[in-house]
Amino acid sequence: MLTNILLEEARELLVNNIIALPGRSISPETALGRVCCQDIHALHDLPPFLQSAVDGYAVSTGNGADDKHYLLKESLRPGDYPGFSLKPGQAAGVVTGGPVPSGARAVIAQEFTELKGGYVTCLSKVNQGDNLKQPGEDFHSGDIMAKRGTILSPGLIGALAAYGVSQIKVFQRPKVAVLSLGREIVPYHQVPAPGQTRDSNGIFLAALVEQDGAEVTAVETVGDMEPVQVKYRLEKLLRQADVVLTTGGAASGVCDQALNAIRLTGARPLFWGIKIKPGSHSGAAVLKSKLIIALSGNPAACATGYHLLATPSLRALQGLNPEPVRLVAVCKNTLLKKGGPRRFVRGNAFWHQNKWQVSFGPGQKSSMLRSLINYNALIDLPAGHPPVEERQEVSIILLPSCNPWDY
Known part of the structure; x- marks a missing residue:
């Protein structure tokens, strides 16, 4: 076990002992903030056909036709698909996002037209390609929409919904348990006796864990348990979590019990003590694939240790870059x-x-x-x-x- 090491050494030791969690498929409704565990490719061109960007009239220009007046062949409504094509000098009514007939060279916005006697008159200059959304303008078939390690945003989830994606493969959320050490520490909802202190660290850490995308499985205290009882409590939490955070008892005083409890479980200490303030009394250990991170009991030191050690670990477990x-x-x-x-x-x-x-x-x-x-x-x-x-x-x-x- 290394002692009193540099922060970067501590973080490297942690990350080198982490393997990203396996993936699972979830619905788009629950995917916000989760992390893609594989590249996501576009299934086909999006849009899949030529679309109008505005409500108005698709027109066919050229071949000597009058570029101001067009014969209205048909008007399409939302949900209609054109079964006809436009010849030069013809127009068709179209809607925003709707398909346009083949042969169309531009769409004129409705506010720049006048409809009279079955003819559409353009009140502004028409340029080829105006207000047309080409097939594949958003994505071509096979394009990478998101790489492994991408956090799913509302926009990405919406784009996947446009493809009808009903299941998205993401990294599992790390499960984290919090254990507050110290005879004087009682659950936050309990009225403390003289000399006792409410466990604010445990709830604070649980909130940080949720903020980092992980799932809290337990927030517990040990009170005046004997060392062997603390060992059993720690082992129980390790069975139900990927990471256990302890807070308090990480120094070297006669009453500090974190390192001893960790050793009793058979876990292998990685380091104990780092050259920073606050948070110097921090350490870590591994037990098989499980990680234990010991943090100071002082609130600000506990917070600093969490951000510098636990956050990178939880990010690595989710396939994210652990570097701050x-x-x-x-x-x-x-x-x-x-x-x-x-x-x-x-x-x-x-x-x-x-x-x-x-x-x-x-x-x-x-x-x-x-x-x-x-x-x-x-x-x-x-x-x-x-x-x-x-x-x-x-x-x-x-x-x-x-x-x-x-x-």
């Missing part, structure tokens, strides 16, 4: 703290005046909850950094909750 989104941003305020190990500070990032900007959130102590209420970025400050000044450029990691227009 990094940007350079300009600070909107100052941070007086300086020196020490590499530090990750919670902040709010936004796009303004053609650049990314970020402000440090209040309440940055590891033990404080305040900075967790509204943040969407981690500001990555190198070891030994000086105080951060306003308008200074810094490296930031965008989190899934980031809304660049929220400022």
